[in-house]
Amino acid sequence: MPVKRGHFAPKNVYLDTIIRKFEGKNYKFIVANVRNVGHKIIYCNEAFCSMTGFSRTEILQHSCACEFLWGLETDEQHIRLVRDATATNSESEIKDVHAYHKDGSVFVCNILVTPIKNNENDVVMLILSFTNNHERNGKQQAAPLNNQPVKTKTEFSSIAKNFKSPDWLKKR
Numbered sequence: 001m002p003v004k005r006g007h008f009a010p011k012n013v014y015l016d017t018i019i020r021k022f023e024g025k026n027y028k029f030i031v032a033n034v035r036n037v038g039h040k041i042i043y044c045n046e047a048f049c050s051m052t053g054f055s056r057t058e059i060l061q062h063s064c065a066c067e068f069l070w071g072l073e074t075d076e077q078h079i080r081l082v083r084d085a086t087a088t089n090s091e092s093e094i095k096d097v098h099a100y101h102k103d104g105s106v107f108v109c110n111i112l113v114t115p116i117k118n119n120e121n122d123v124v125m126l127i128l129s130f131t132n133n134h135e136r137n138g139k140q141q142a143a144p145l146n147n148q149p150v151k152t153k154t155e156f157s158s159i160a161k162n163f164k165s166p167d168w169l170k171k172r
Contacts (some may be wrong), residue, residue: 017117018127019043028130032064032086034115034123039064039086042125051109051132053102064126066111069099072105085113089123096133108133 017032022029028051031043052059052069062068065083067104072095078097094111101107109130116125 015125019045019127022127022129025043028132030059030064030066030128032126032128034089034126039126048130051101051107051130052099064128066099066128071098071100071104071106073098074100082111082113086126086128089115089126089169091115099130 018031023045026047027045028047029045030041030048032039033042036042040061041059044056049056049059050109051162054068059068061088065079065086070079078094081094082097083093084090085094090113092113094113096112097109097111098106099109112129112131114127114129116127117121118124
């Protein structure tokens with residue numbers, strides 16, 4: 001039986017390439033299709049699920065503005081910045097966001113929104129990468145299993161911007 005990849009989109013090489021490229025870097029991320037109304041999440045990796053406590057089925061097809069992560073301690077300005085970046089398909093880094101695990105506990109993270117463009121320079125997907133700074137009680141998060149340091153904004157963005165899109169993503 002084939003392994004479920006956990007994405008809600010037609011199987012295609014482009015999306016699989018994105019997934020493989022970022023999975024190997026210990027990123028916690030989601031991928032959204034900007035061609036869908038509401039910029040729905042079409043993929044989330046296991047590291048993101050572990051960080052938030054939500055299962056893939058609870059995350060997929062929600063808006064990439066991640067409303068399910070916000071709560072009382074989430075700053076309204078941070079919510080607006082995430083909404084604006086995802087609505088305008090623009091690159092943005094939002095730091096020290098108070099987000100919520102499924103169980104209601106708070107964690108602090110940085111969110112990097114990175115647009116993926118096709119060959120015609122049209123944004124077709126967004127990748128939102130989450131860096132968990134620490135738990136609310138100040139306990140530091142465990143280091144990645146392979147002890148690679150957390151990548152910087154420029155490293156993440158350069159990976160995302162170097163994709164070559166397939167013909168099916170070209171503007172019609």
